Amino acid sequence: MELVDGILKKDKRAAARLITLIEREDPTAIDALKKLYKYTGNSIVIGITGPPGAGKSSLVNELAKKMREKGKTVGIIAVDPTSPFTGGALLGDRIRMQELTLDPGIFIRSMASRGSLGGIAKATYDAVNVLDAFGMDYIIIETVGVGQTEIDIVKVADMVVVVLVPGLGDDVQAIKAGIMEIADIFAVNKSDREGADKLVTEIEMMLDLSQNELDLRPPIVKTVATSGIGIDELEAKISEHLSYIQYKGVLEQKRKEKTREKFMELIKFHISKIIFQEKGNIIENLLKDISNKVIDPYTAMEKLLQCILKGE
Amino acid sequence: MQCERTIRVLIAKPGLDGHDRGAKVIARALRDAGMEVIYTGLRQTPEQIVEAAIQEDVDVIGLSILSGAHNVLFPRIMELLKEKGIDDILVIGGGVIPHDDIPFLKKCGIAEVFTPGTPISQIIEFIKNNVKK
Amino acid sequence: MFDKESLERLEKEKVRWENSTVKKVIEKTPERYEKFYTGSNIEVNRLYTPLDVQEMDYMEDLGFPGEYPFTRGIQPTMYRGRLWTMRQYAGFGTAEESNKRYKYLLSQGQTGLSVAFDLPTQIGYDSDHPLAQGEVGKVGVAIDSLKDIETLFDGIPLDKVSTSMTINAPAAILLAMYIAVAEKQGVSSEKLSGTIQNDILKEYVARGTYIFPPEPSMRLITDIFEFCSKHVPKWNTISISGYHIREAGATAVQEVAFTLANGIAYVEAAIKAGLDVDEFAPRLSFFFNAHNDLFEEVAKFRAARRLWAKIMKERFKAKDPKSMMLRFHTQTAGSTLTAQQPDNNIVRVTIQALAAVLGGTQSLHTNSRDEALALPTEDSVRIALRTQQIIAYESGVTETIDPLAGSYYVEHLTNLIEQKAMEYIKKIDELGGAPKAIEKGYIQQEIQDSAYRYQQEIESGRRIVVGVNKFQIEEEPPKNLLKVDPEVERIQKEKLSKLKATRDNLAVKNALDELSKKALSNENLMPTIITCVKTYATLGEICDTLRRVFGEYKATVSF
């Protein structure tokens, strides 16, 4: 298979094309992913999330530069929202990273959320595998600018950096409450602005109150993405966290859980797809009866189950 | 699942030209026509544009130049694409481009050149009818 | 201005008129649209009467020409004394070619020069920089060093003409070169008059030729303010520009609001740098656009004048009336000019130029009919210049001051534009001032939204552009367009390498090192930059030196 070979030979075009096929849910993508699977599991996946305009893209840019200085290769997937009205999207993250474009050790892909509401796209999961098999040392995922509920990033990343900025006003409470739990590291970006120290204190206080499941308290790093201040430290904290979770076996545990979750999802998806395909008529008829109060939904479900089990 | 597949477009500003009103209006209009649009920002080299197009695996590259550098920069971009063996991307251009220059640009591989006053609906139509993949 | 009783009567009569006379007609022939709008989407009523300006106080709101709040004009006699300066923006190719063009324009009765630079010059790259490929001399004259400036002004007496230079990020360097070349002509800096655009904030939002981040850029600007107040007293140290903001798609209200908000930022920066308001404010000048909607545009100029006067007096406590006067250059709206049936553009430009004159402009550039096709040919520039001359000498509009004052419609629009612009300025203040609002992308977003709406109106046909979406004809491709010789790039590069081989390179290096040091300090950079240009350090070398110290700006892009 050409694409698979290409990707294993570090051909960016092949990787780019496969990601497109994944986005299109093209069946050939699955074939390729099957072959690539054994080459995955080597990249460290870092999620960068936070409210719109927090400086996520700028930080990714700086972070990637830093990782390159250390000789590491970096794949970047930057997700932006799809318009629910037109299905179109303006993917603006790349603008902040254009200076990386020509670096052979970097691959940047902008991705539209295409209806997913969790802050990343459905295709993000498999796109990570593509870049993993491609051989990227790090994969950074920038989520769409999130509020409090879009936290699917935890399902794909090994660790999550939550980016906050001073002066967001009252919303910050709500936002923080939502994404608090998922942070392995906090970046207080735009710390050149007033209120950075106050925000750090606020986060500290929240951490005091919350019980982290790891005994590792998320560090808080002040950054200025536009001038590179604090990036060294952020990168150091990422490495530290990585060594920690590797050493403690947390990473392995996390990945196992993710694999399990992913497989469960696959099962659910395909089984329900088959059921809908094969028992569509029965389901529709039962639905009519439910609406007409001829039958209740619970009994209807039991009936359907019987049909399925009997293979009717 | 997607009945009509989503067209991905790179809107690029090569060279030092700062005229971005048209490029941005077009980016937005294409978005509203259901496309996924990546905008490069100003001051891009031909190399950057071609590489971005590869990584983003776009169906269309839309180049906008109003500063008169099109005769140098458009062909350079086409040359780079050719060097990399890329022939499945539709490349279109627009801006203040003298009528006399258009045949040359088309010969270099620019599929169409849109000059001031073109209705954007016409550009959308053209893209939909001519994407290659 | 009107007594209560007659207003009440008028109100009643107006209702009567609407319910009887108007209604009858509308029933038979409805109006063309349900609602009417100005070119900038302000709703327009059927009729304006004293009722629409009843709050107005003549002395407070209008006053007299040459006096606060300058609504009616900044000079007591306006065009009865002296006509506006007719200034056509020009330049392309090499300094030699542009020099010829300037001499031609001066011989045709133009009264001031306006220099267009090519993009590498405006962005601080020499002609041999890789990014300059294909751009050298294309849209303006290529300047690499003092040598080119010497050629550009050869035979033009700098104590007699006033020169406007559209240069922003490297404004300090071009001003330094101008001072240096004048010195060689034996003209001292005190005698020089002219303008540098020097308005970096609008580069970030609308024009795109930025180099350094906001902070060092603002410092360069205030350095120029200070230096000129002492050494080049007749120089307009900045031209705070709404022109480009409007061309990027803004409405008339946004043009006024964002320009004055930028103006406020410059004044604040200068005060913060320790200057006294009245020391620099009289040298601030402005640059606006003139669009097609005649009355709205006239109202816009009047509103801008009144608003700026109030801001300077009330917010900045200026004492010198000259600090409160909004002096401005105007250019007609290139973005309204069409590639289709280009001769129609002559008519559009006439209306726009008329608006500028009725609005009391101090100088004017009229665009050429080939605007949407290429840089203008000599023939089209002549027609554009003649358009101004016809307005000046034949139309009669110059013989009295602010002739549209007192029109209920125009006064109403003036009030409305001022009020809406003020609302924007408040909002920008809340965001922390123009630089912060720009950093957040707020101003860019507002402009882009307007630009998009404008385009949609054209697409839907609600906004009619003659020859483009109505009254189209089959046309032959345009002929005789101006073509810039691509050889310019080679010629410039040759000149450059020759220069580098013949100048005193040690002196260059020392001067640049000194600049590097000074850039890190708080000292005024102008004297050091003048030293640099005199050693024939190139524009690119000087900018690179500053880039290393200041860093480079990364745009905030919004759609």
Ligand code: B12
């Ligand atoms: C608006 C404008 C400006 C604004 C730009 C604001 C902005 N942020 O964009 C301002 C005032 C800042 C400006 C400045 C300058 N300008 Co200017 N500007 C124009 C003007 C009047 C209109 C352009 C415009 O925005 N039109 C509206 C948009 C919607 O239309 P459009 O861009 O043409 O796009 C349409 C088509 O061209 C096409 N299209 C365009 N791009 C693309 C891309 C794709 C992919 C597709 C499919 C289609 C497409 O589709 C669009 C829809 O119909 C033109 C003249 C004209 N009337 O065209 C001069 C013009 C482009 N400018 C010119 C010049 C010289 C300059 C300067 C360089 C002057 C100088 N020496 O300093 C400066 C510097 C700018 C810079 N940094 O590069 C010249 C260029 C000459 C040339 N090419 O030979 C022109 C032609 C005027 C002239 N005749 O002299 N300008």
Ligand SMILES: Nc1nc2c(ncn2[C@@H]2O[C@H](COP(=O)(O)OP(=O)(O)OP(=O)(O)O)[C@@H](O)[C@H]2O)c(=O)[nH]1
């Ligand atoms: N002052 C300051 N500005 C910053 C900093 N980091 C980013 N910015 C600016 O903030 C704006 C948004 O930055 P982005 O990196 O695009 O933010 P984002 O979080 O990726 O935005 P979305 O992807 O749209 O949600 C840009 O104008 C940046 O220049 C910082 O540390 N300090």
Ligand SMILES: [Mg+2]
């Ligand atoms: Mg982003």
